[in-house]
Amino acid sequence: MEPRSAEDASLVQETLAGSQASFQLLVERYQDRLFALVRHYTKDPALIEDIVQETFLKAFRRLESFQHESSFYTWIYRIAVNTVLDVMKRRGRSPVTSMEDPELATGPAGVDTRVMAPDARLQREEIAGITHAVLAELPEIFRTVLVMREFEEMAYQDIADMLGISIGTVESRLFRARARFKEKLLQRHPEFGEGT
Amino acid sequence: MTMGHIDCSDARPLVPSYLDGELSEAQAGPLRRHLLDCQACRAGAQSGKNLRRWFAQSEPVAVPRDFASRVARLAFQGGEVVTAPAISDFELVPAAPPLARPAARKQDETRILNFVLRLTVAAALVALLASVAIRNMSRPSTAELRADDRPTMSLDQAVERLKLINEQAATTPVSAPHDRQP
Numbered sequence A: 001m002e003p004r005s006a007e008d009a010s011l012v013q014e015t016l017a018g019s020q021a022s023f024q025l026l027v028e029r030y031q032d033r034l035f036a037l038v039r040h041y042t043k044d045p046a047l048i049e050d051i052v053q054e055t056f057l058k059a060f061r062r063l064e065s066f067q068h069e070s071s072f073y074t075w076i077y078r079i080a081v082n083t084v085l086d087v088m089k090r091r092g093r094s095p096v097t098s099m100e101d102p103e104l105a106t107g108p109a110g111v112d113t114r115v116m117a118p119d120a121r122l123q124r125e126e127i128a129g130i131t132h133a134v135l136a137e138l139p140e141i142f143r144t145v146l147v148m149r150e151f152e153e154m155a156y157q158d159i160a161d162m163l164g165i166s167i168g169t170v171e172s173r174l175f176r177a178r179a180r181f182k183e184k185l186l187q188r189h190p191e192f193g194e195g196t
Numbered sequence B: 001m002t003m004g005h006i007d008c009s010d011a012r013p014l015v016p017s018y019l020d021g022e023l024s025e026a027q028a029g030p031l032r033r034h035l036l037d038c039q040a041c042r043a044g045a046q047s048g049k050n051l052r053r054w055f056a057q058s059e060p061v062a063v064p065r066d067f068a069s070r071v072a073r074l075a076f077q078g079g080e081v082v083t084a085p086a087i088s089d090f091e092l093v094p095a096a097p098p099l100a101r102p103a104a105r106k107q108d109e110t111r112i113l114n115f116v117l118r119l120t121v122a123a124a125l126v127a128l129l130a131s132v133a134i135r136n137m138s139r140p141s142t143a144e145l146r147a148d149d150r151p152t153m154s155l156d157q158a159v160e161r162l163k164l165i166n167e168q169a170a171t172t173p174v175s176a177p178h179d180r181q182p
Helices: A003-016 A020-039 A045-061 A072-090 A124-136 A140-151 A156-163 A167-188 B008-019 B025-037 B039-055 B067-077 B103-137 B155-171
Strands: none
Touching: A003 A020, A003 A072, A020 A045, A020 A072, A020 A140, A020 B067, A045 A072, A045 B067, A072 A140, A072 A156, A124 A140, A124 A167, A124 B039, A140 A156, A140 A167, A140 B039, A156 A167, A167 B008, A167 B039, B008 B025, B008 B039, B025 B039
């Protein structure tokens, strides 16, 4: 077990034994990453805080079920994604149901749409604003896989484990998601199309 | 396809995985050589790289300073750790109860609740005082309780009046009861 995982395991055990301070340490360890994760789904700071808080409270209530088979972060990340999707679903924010089958989805997947890199004059926050606006138009199923791969830089195998799908499905879903992202990006900003 | 050479139809599907660092060296080596030779596939790979640049990390999110302590306190105030089904897959969880509110908002809610409670108590007191006042207004205005408001007579006057009534009764003939029929 890696040192960080061993420390997490100790903190989990101490929390289960009734140590509030140990649980606080667990929260401090992962709060930044979860805030960053949830921000990919909403820009509302109060909602981000609510979702991350709910994630940690759910984790606390289910702490005995943490089997140490995966890292604590993988485990809580899964809770966070479920919580985000649940909240988005309740708020009707998903433009397309998360159960959409990417293999059946119609779209420009076969079209080799090419985009330019962001203009060097754009500030980092401007790029993030455009990207998040485009992501918000994607079905949750595509947004989630893009967030996992592009922002969280997760390996295909980790994404597959997290989503309970095969690596082949991860590849095809990513392919579709990127194609859809490019399509939406060029609809909003045709000037970033190659050859324009 | 041989290990040393691949064509465009083999290369194109491998490019995204290559850019994601998911290919083994045995797969990546021939693809790299193909990309060096093939301008069209190289342009496709460059487009994939361009796309990745749209996903640059933005500024870190500011986490409230007391967030961790607040969450830990809320967790332990909520009761004991209870066993729940293990989260072993990516099933969507059932609709969750409303989100717990951050402590600052809870304090606001508590303040509002206290205000409403105080207002209710004040209204109840006003209603109680009003009912007492109304009750007092309907009471007799003097300390002497009477069945009616006719002036009282003295004992002597009462005796004289009784005598008069008896005398009148003695001089008046008694009529037969109407209900006694022969």
